[in-house]
Amino acid sequence: MSSSLLAIIPARGGSKGLPRKNILPVGGKPLIAWTITAALEASSIDEVILSSDDDETIKLASEWGCNAPFVRPASLASDTASSIDVVLHALGMCPGFDYVALLQPTSPLRTSLDIDDAFKILNVSGANSCVSMCLAEESPFWMYRLRENMQLESLFPNQNVSRRQDLPPVYVLNGAIYIARVSWLLQSRSFISEDCVAHIMPRERSLDIDTADDFEELKRVIGDRKR
Known part of the structure; x- marks a missing residue:
């Protein structure tokens, strides 16, 4: 029995x-187009839609093949x-799908294979949700709180x-x-749960664009790829 997957790309103005x-343009196309392209190339996705309040973003996304209903x-x-309220609103506007994927345009280096692999992991595991992760740069086992007297208190005191x-x-x-799974998400209102499974991505494809420095790093990465 086939299952349908709706991909939602959230992009407020x-x-x-x-x-x-x-x-913003990067690598010859707007940032959001990197996610649109990956979603459209993913064989597991049945429909790709945009959730935006911004006319210019809607126009650009439409030009790159993303539906804005x-x-x-x-x-x-x-x-x-x-984000969950945005997803639930989109599901209300576009009902009838068995699964939903939230693909944020601020993660431009995720590929169509990443999406397909995450969906496969979800189905094989029988879990209700799957999220992408990467290795942490800093280990919490070497992290501390500071007491009022500025003494160190380990987050994991039993780990030496x-x-x-x-x-x-x-x-x-x-x-x-x-x-x-849409039926589960409508009840849980969260993608994260105890039975959530992970799709592991390398750190070099896990860049999240939030600041101007992040954007400059993306330009560097894309430039290095073309050499």
Whole structure:
């Protein structure tokens, strides 16, 4: 029995860290086009839609082949609006899908194979959701809180590891892929749960664009790829 997967690309017009970041040109196309292209090339996705409040973003996304069936309400385009509320609104506007993927345009280096592999992991595992992760750059096993008297308090006091190579691997969300069963997501209102499974991506494809420095790093990475 086949299952249908809807991909939602959220891209509001406002951004404080890097103004208009979703439509800034990089590598010969707007930032959002990197995610649109990956989504359209993913064999697991049945439909790719945009959720945006911004006319220019909607126009650009449409030019790159992404469907924009609605305009996102202003109440869901503020700094305080949550991603899950944006997803649930989109599902209400575009019902009938078994699975939903949230693909943020600020993760431009995620590939169509990443999306397909994450969806495969979800189905093979029988879990309700799958998220993309990468190895953490800094291990929390060497992190501390500070008491009021400025004394150190280890986050993991029972772990006495002195060599980096002996540290257990730890992973962080990279924000590139969130996939879930729609029926479950409507009840849980979260992509993360105890039975959530992971698709591991390398750090070099896990760049998240939030600031001007991030954008400059993306330009460097894309430039290096072309050499």
